[in-house]
Amino acid sequence: MPSLPSSEKPKIIQRLQWLFNPLELMAESTRDYGDFVNLSIIGDQPITLISNPQAIQEIFAAPIDKLDARGSQLLKSLLGEKSLLLLGGTQHQRQRRLLTPPFYGDRMKAYGQIITNLTTEVINKWQIGEPFSVRDAMQEISLKVILHTVFGIYEGERFTELQTLLCAILNFGDSPLRAAVNFFPILQKDLGAWSPWGYFLKQREKIDQLLYAEIQERRDHHDPDRNDILSLMMSARDENGEAMTDVELRDELMTLLVAGHETTASAITWALYWIHRLPEVREKLLNELNNVDENTDKNEIFRLPYLTAVCNETLRIYPIVMVTIPRIVQSPMEIMGYEFPQGSLLLGCIYLTHRRPDLYPEAEKFKPERFLEKQFAPYEYLPFGGGQRKCLGMSFALFEMKLVLATIMSQMDLKLLDHIPVKPVRRGVTLAPSGGQWLVATGKRERVKNTAGV
Ligand code: HEM
Structure with missing residues (x-):
């Protein structure tokens, strides 16, 4: 039986590289050791x-x-120990069942109008000729969308405060340097509000107060007509008729707000980059979108073939989440001739699988057409992971991505500013395009009659 190769680099180098240059570490590992490699x-x-x-x-x-x-x-420090992401075994299965109804395909329809309205609100702030930070704009959209869909109609001081606090706490991990606090627990020391960890704890406490206040208010004034995600979570019951506790609700709310905000914002930002980097992609997309207006059924937009291919290719070339949630071997198992004893940790590498030349010829090139020509299996194309832990928000994320892109592209002409380099950087646990004001609005879009097919 072959033994698993292990990276020979010193552990500290591997760890720092994972933090500051994960793409290089993954590419070197597969080049030097192949499809399986032990890393520290x-x-x-x-x-x-x-x-x-x-x-x-x-x-x-x-x-x-x-x-x-x-x-x-x-x-755990951010999401809480009852977070779906952190639970295993039967506890995970129970919680996942309770959380699934708001994310069923049909429920998505209810969120469509919210997404397009909030996108238009943000687009209206762009000034013609003035470059803007695409990432900030997409984050504003995705944070508002997730807050709106999770809490329903949200107005007033509590939500303005929640939005500001969430922005602050999520931006806490925006640079690899600050993300280091998460990766090196030794840095997690509360040395007062001015120390990074002390600041983080303070912000988290304020967010918790707001979330618990909202949960309490809904318990005190139950409204059976509300159908936002929190209401659905509060009315869900497990097989014993038990509802979620306040702590479970808080931890799952935090999980959805965090998992659903940063990831989608980075995905749309990448898509806008590629669309404006490659004129032929933009042209084909605009051609397809010329048949779309504000009255078009949102599900029809969701099914547009070229828009779908552009989103798929965006999530292939730089998957926002580079690796799956670690899997833990419960009883000895063999995979492709390698023996994994109980307790082994396995990490499916989304990035490297998406870059395999045998699956994706010219893998480093952005080519949406590959998704029109071929259907990939769920273990060949896996931006949302798979199996029991497949992303809970997959349909939500794809729906949001497509509606935001369709709304922006059919309302505004944008141009990429070539002198600002855009490269993949770590942002917390995600892989995002680097920041900066690299896009500029050149004019409001006039609708042109579609004359050619895509
Ligand atoms: C483009 C956007 C997104 C990407 C690329 C993405 C990707 C992923 C990946 C790779 C996983 C791990 C799957 C595995 O290990 O097999 C995951 C899990 C998860 N995602 Fe997403 N995600 C996105 C958006 C969202 C949204 C919008 C939400 C919720 C509103 C969400 C909620 C979750 C949750 C709760 C889990 C944990 C599932 C579990 O442990 O059972 N994600 N996501």
Whole structure:
């Protein structure tokens, strides 16, 4: 039986590279060792980075008595220990069942108008000829969308405050340097409000107060007609008829706000970059969107083939989440000839799988057409992970991505400013385009009759 190769780099170098230059670390690892390699990048135990589709298929298909999963404990300080991302086993299954109804396909329809209205609000602030920070604008949209859909109609002091505090706490991990606080627990010392950790704890406490106040108010004044995500969460019951506790509600709210905001904002920012970087992509997309107006059924927009291909390729070339949630081997198992004892940690590498030349010829090129020509299996294309832990918000994220892009592209002409380099950088646990004001509005869009097919 072959033994697993391990990176020979000193642990501290691997860890720093994972933090500051994860793409290089992953590319070097597969070049030097192949589809399986042991790395020392998180925690005390080595973790096996896997980028072989067949192995990923086996991982996604494994039942939880073989492979369980638990998100990085580093997220516990922000999300709380009852967060879906951090739970394993039957606790995870229970919580996942309770959280699923608001994310069912049909529920999405209710969110469509909110998404397009909030996008238009943000677009209206752009001045012709003035460059703007795409990331800030997309973050504003995605934060408002998630707050709106989670809480329903939200107005007043509590939500303005919540929006400001969430922005502050999420921006806390925006640079690799500050993300280091999350990766090196030794830096997690409260040395007063001015120390990074002290500041983080203070902000978290304020957010908790607001979330608990909202939960309490809804318990005191129950309104059966509300159908926002929090209301659906509060009325959900498990098989024993039990509802979620306040702590569970708080932790899941925080999970949805965090998981649903940063990721989608980065995805739309990347899409806008590629669309304006490649004139032929922009032209084909505009051609398709010329048939769309404000009255078009939002589900029809969701199904547009070229827009779908552009979103898929955006999430392939630089997947926002580079690796899956770590899987933990529960009883010894063999994958493609490698033996994994109980307790081994496996990390499906989304980035490397998406860059395999045998699956994606010219993998470094942005080519939406590959998704029109071929259908990929869920273990070949996996921007949202897979199996029991597949992203809960996948349909929501794709729906939002497409509606925001369609709204922007059909209302504004934008231009990429070539002199500002845009490159992938770590932002917390995600891979985002670097910041800066690299897009400029050149004019409001006139609708042109579509004459050619895509
Ligand atoms: C483009 C946007 C997004 C991307 C690329 C993304 C990607 C992912 C990935 C890769 C995972 C891990 C899956 C695995 O290990 O198999 C995940 C899990 C998760 N995502 Fe997303 N996500 C996005 C948006 C969202 C949104 C909008 C929400 C909620 C509103 C959300 C909520 C979650 C939750 C709760 C989990 C944990 C699921 C579990 O442990 O059972 N995500 N996501």
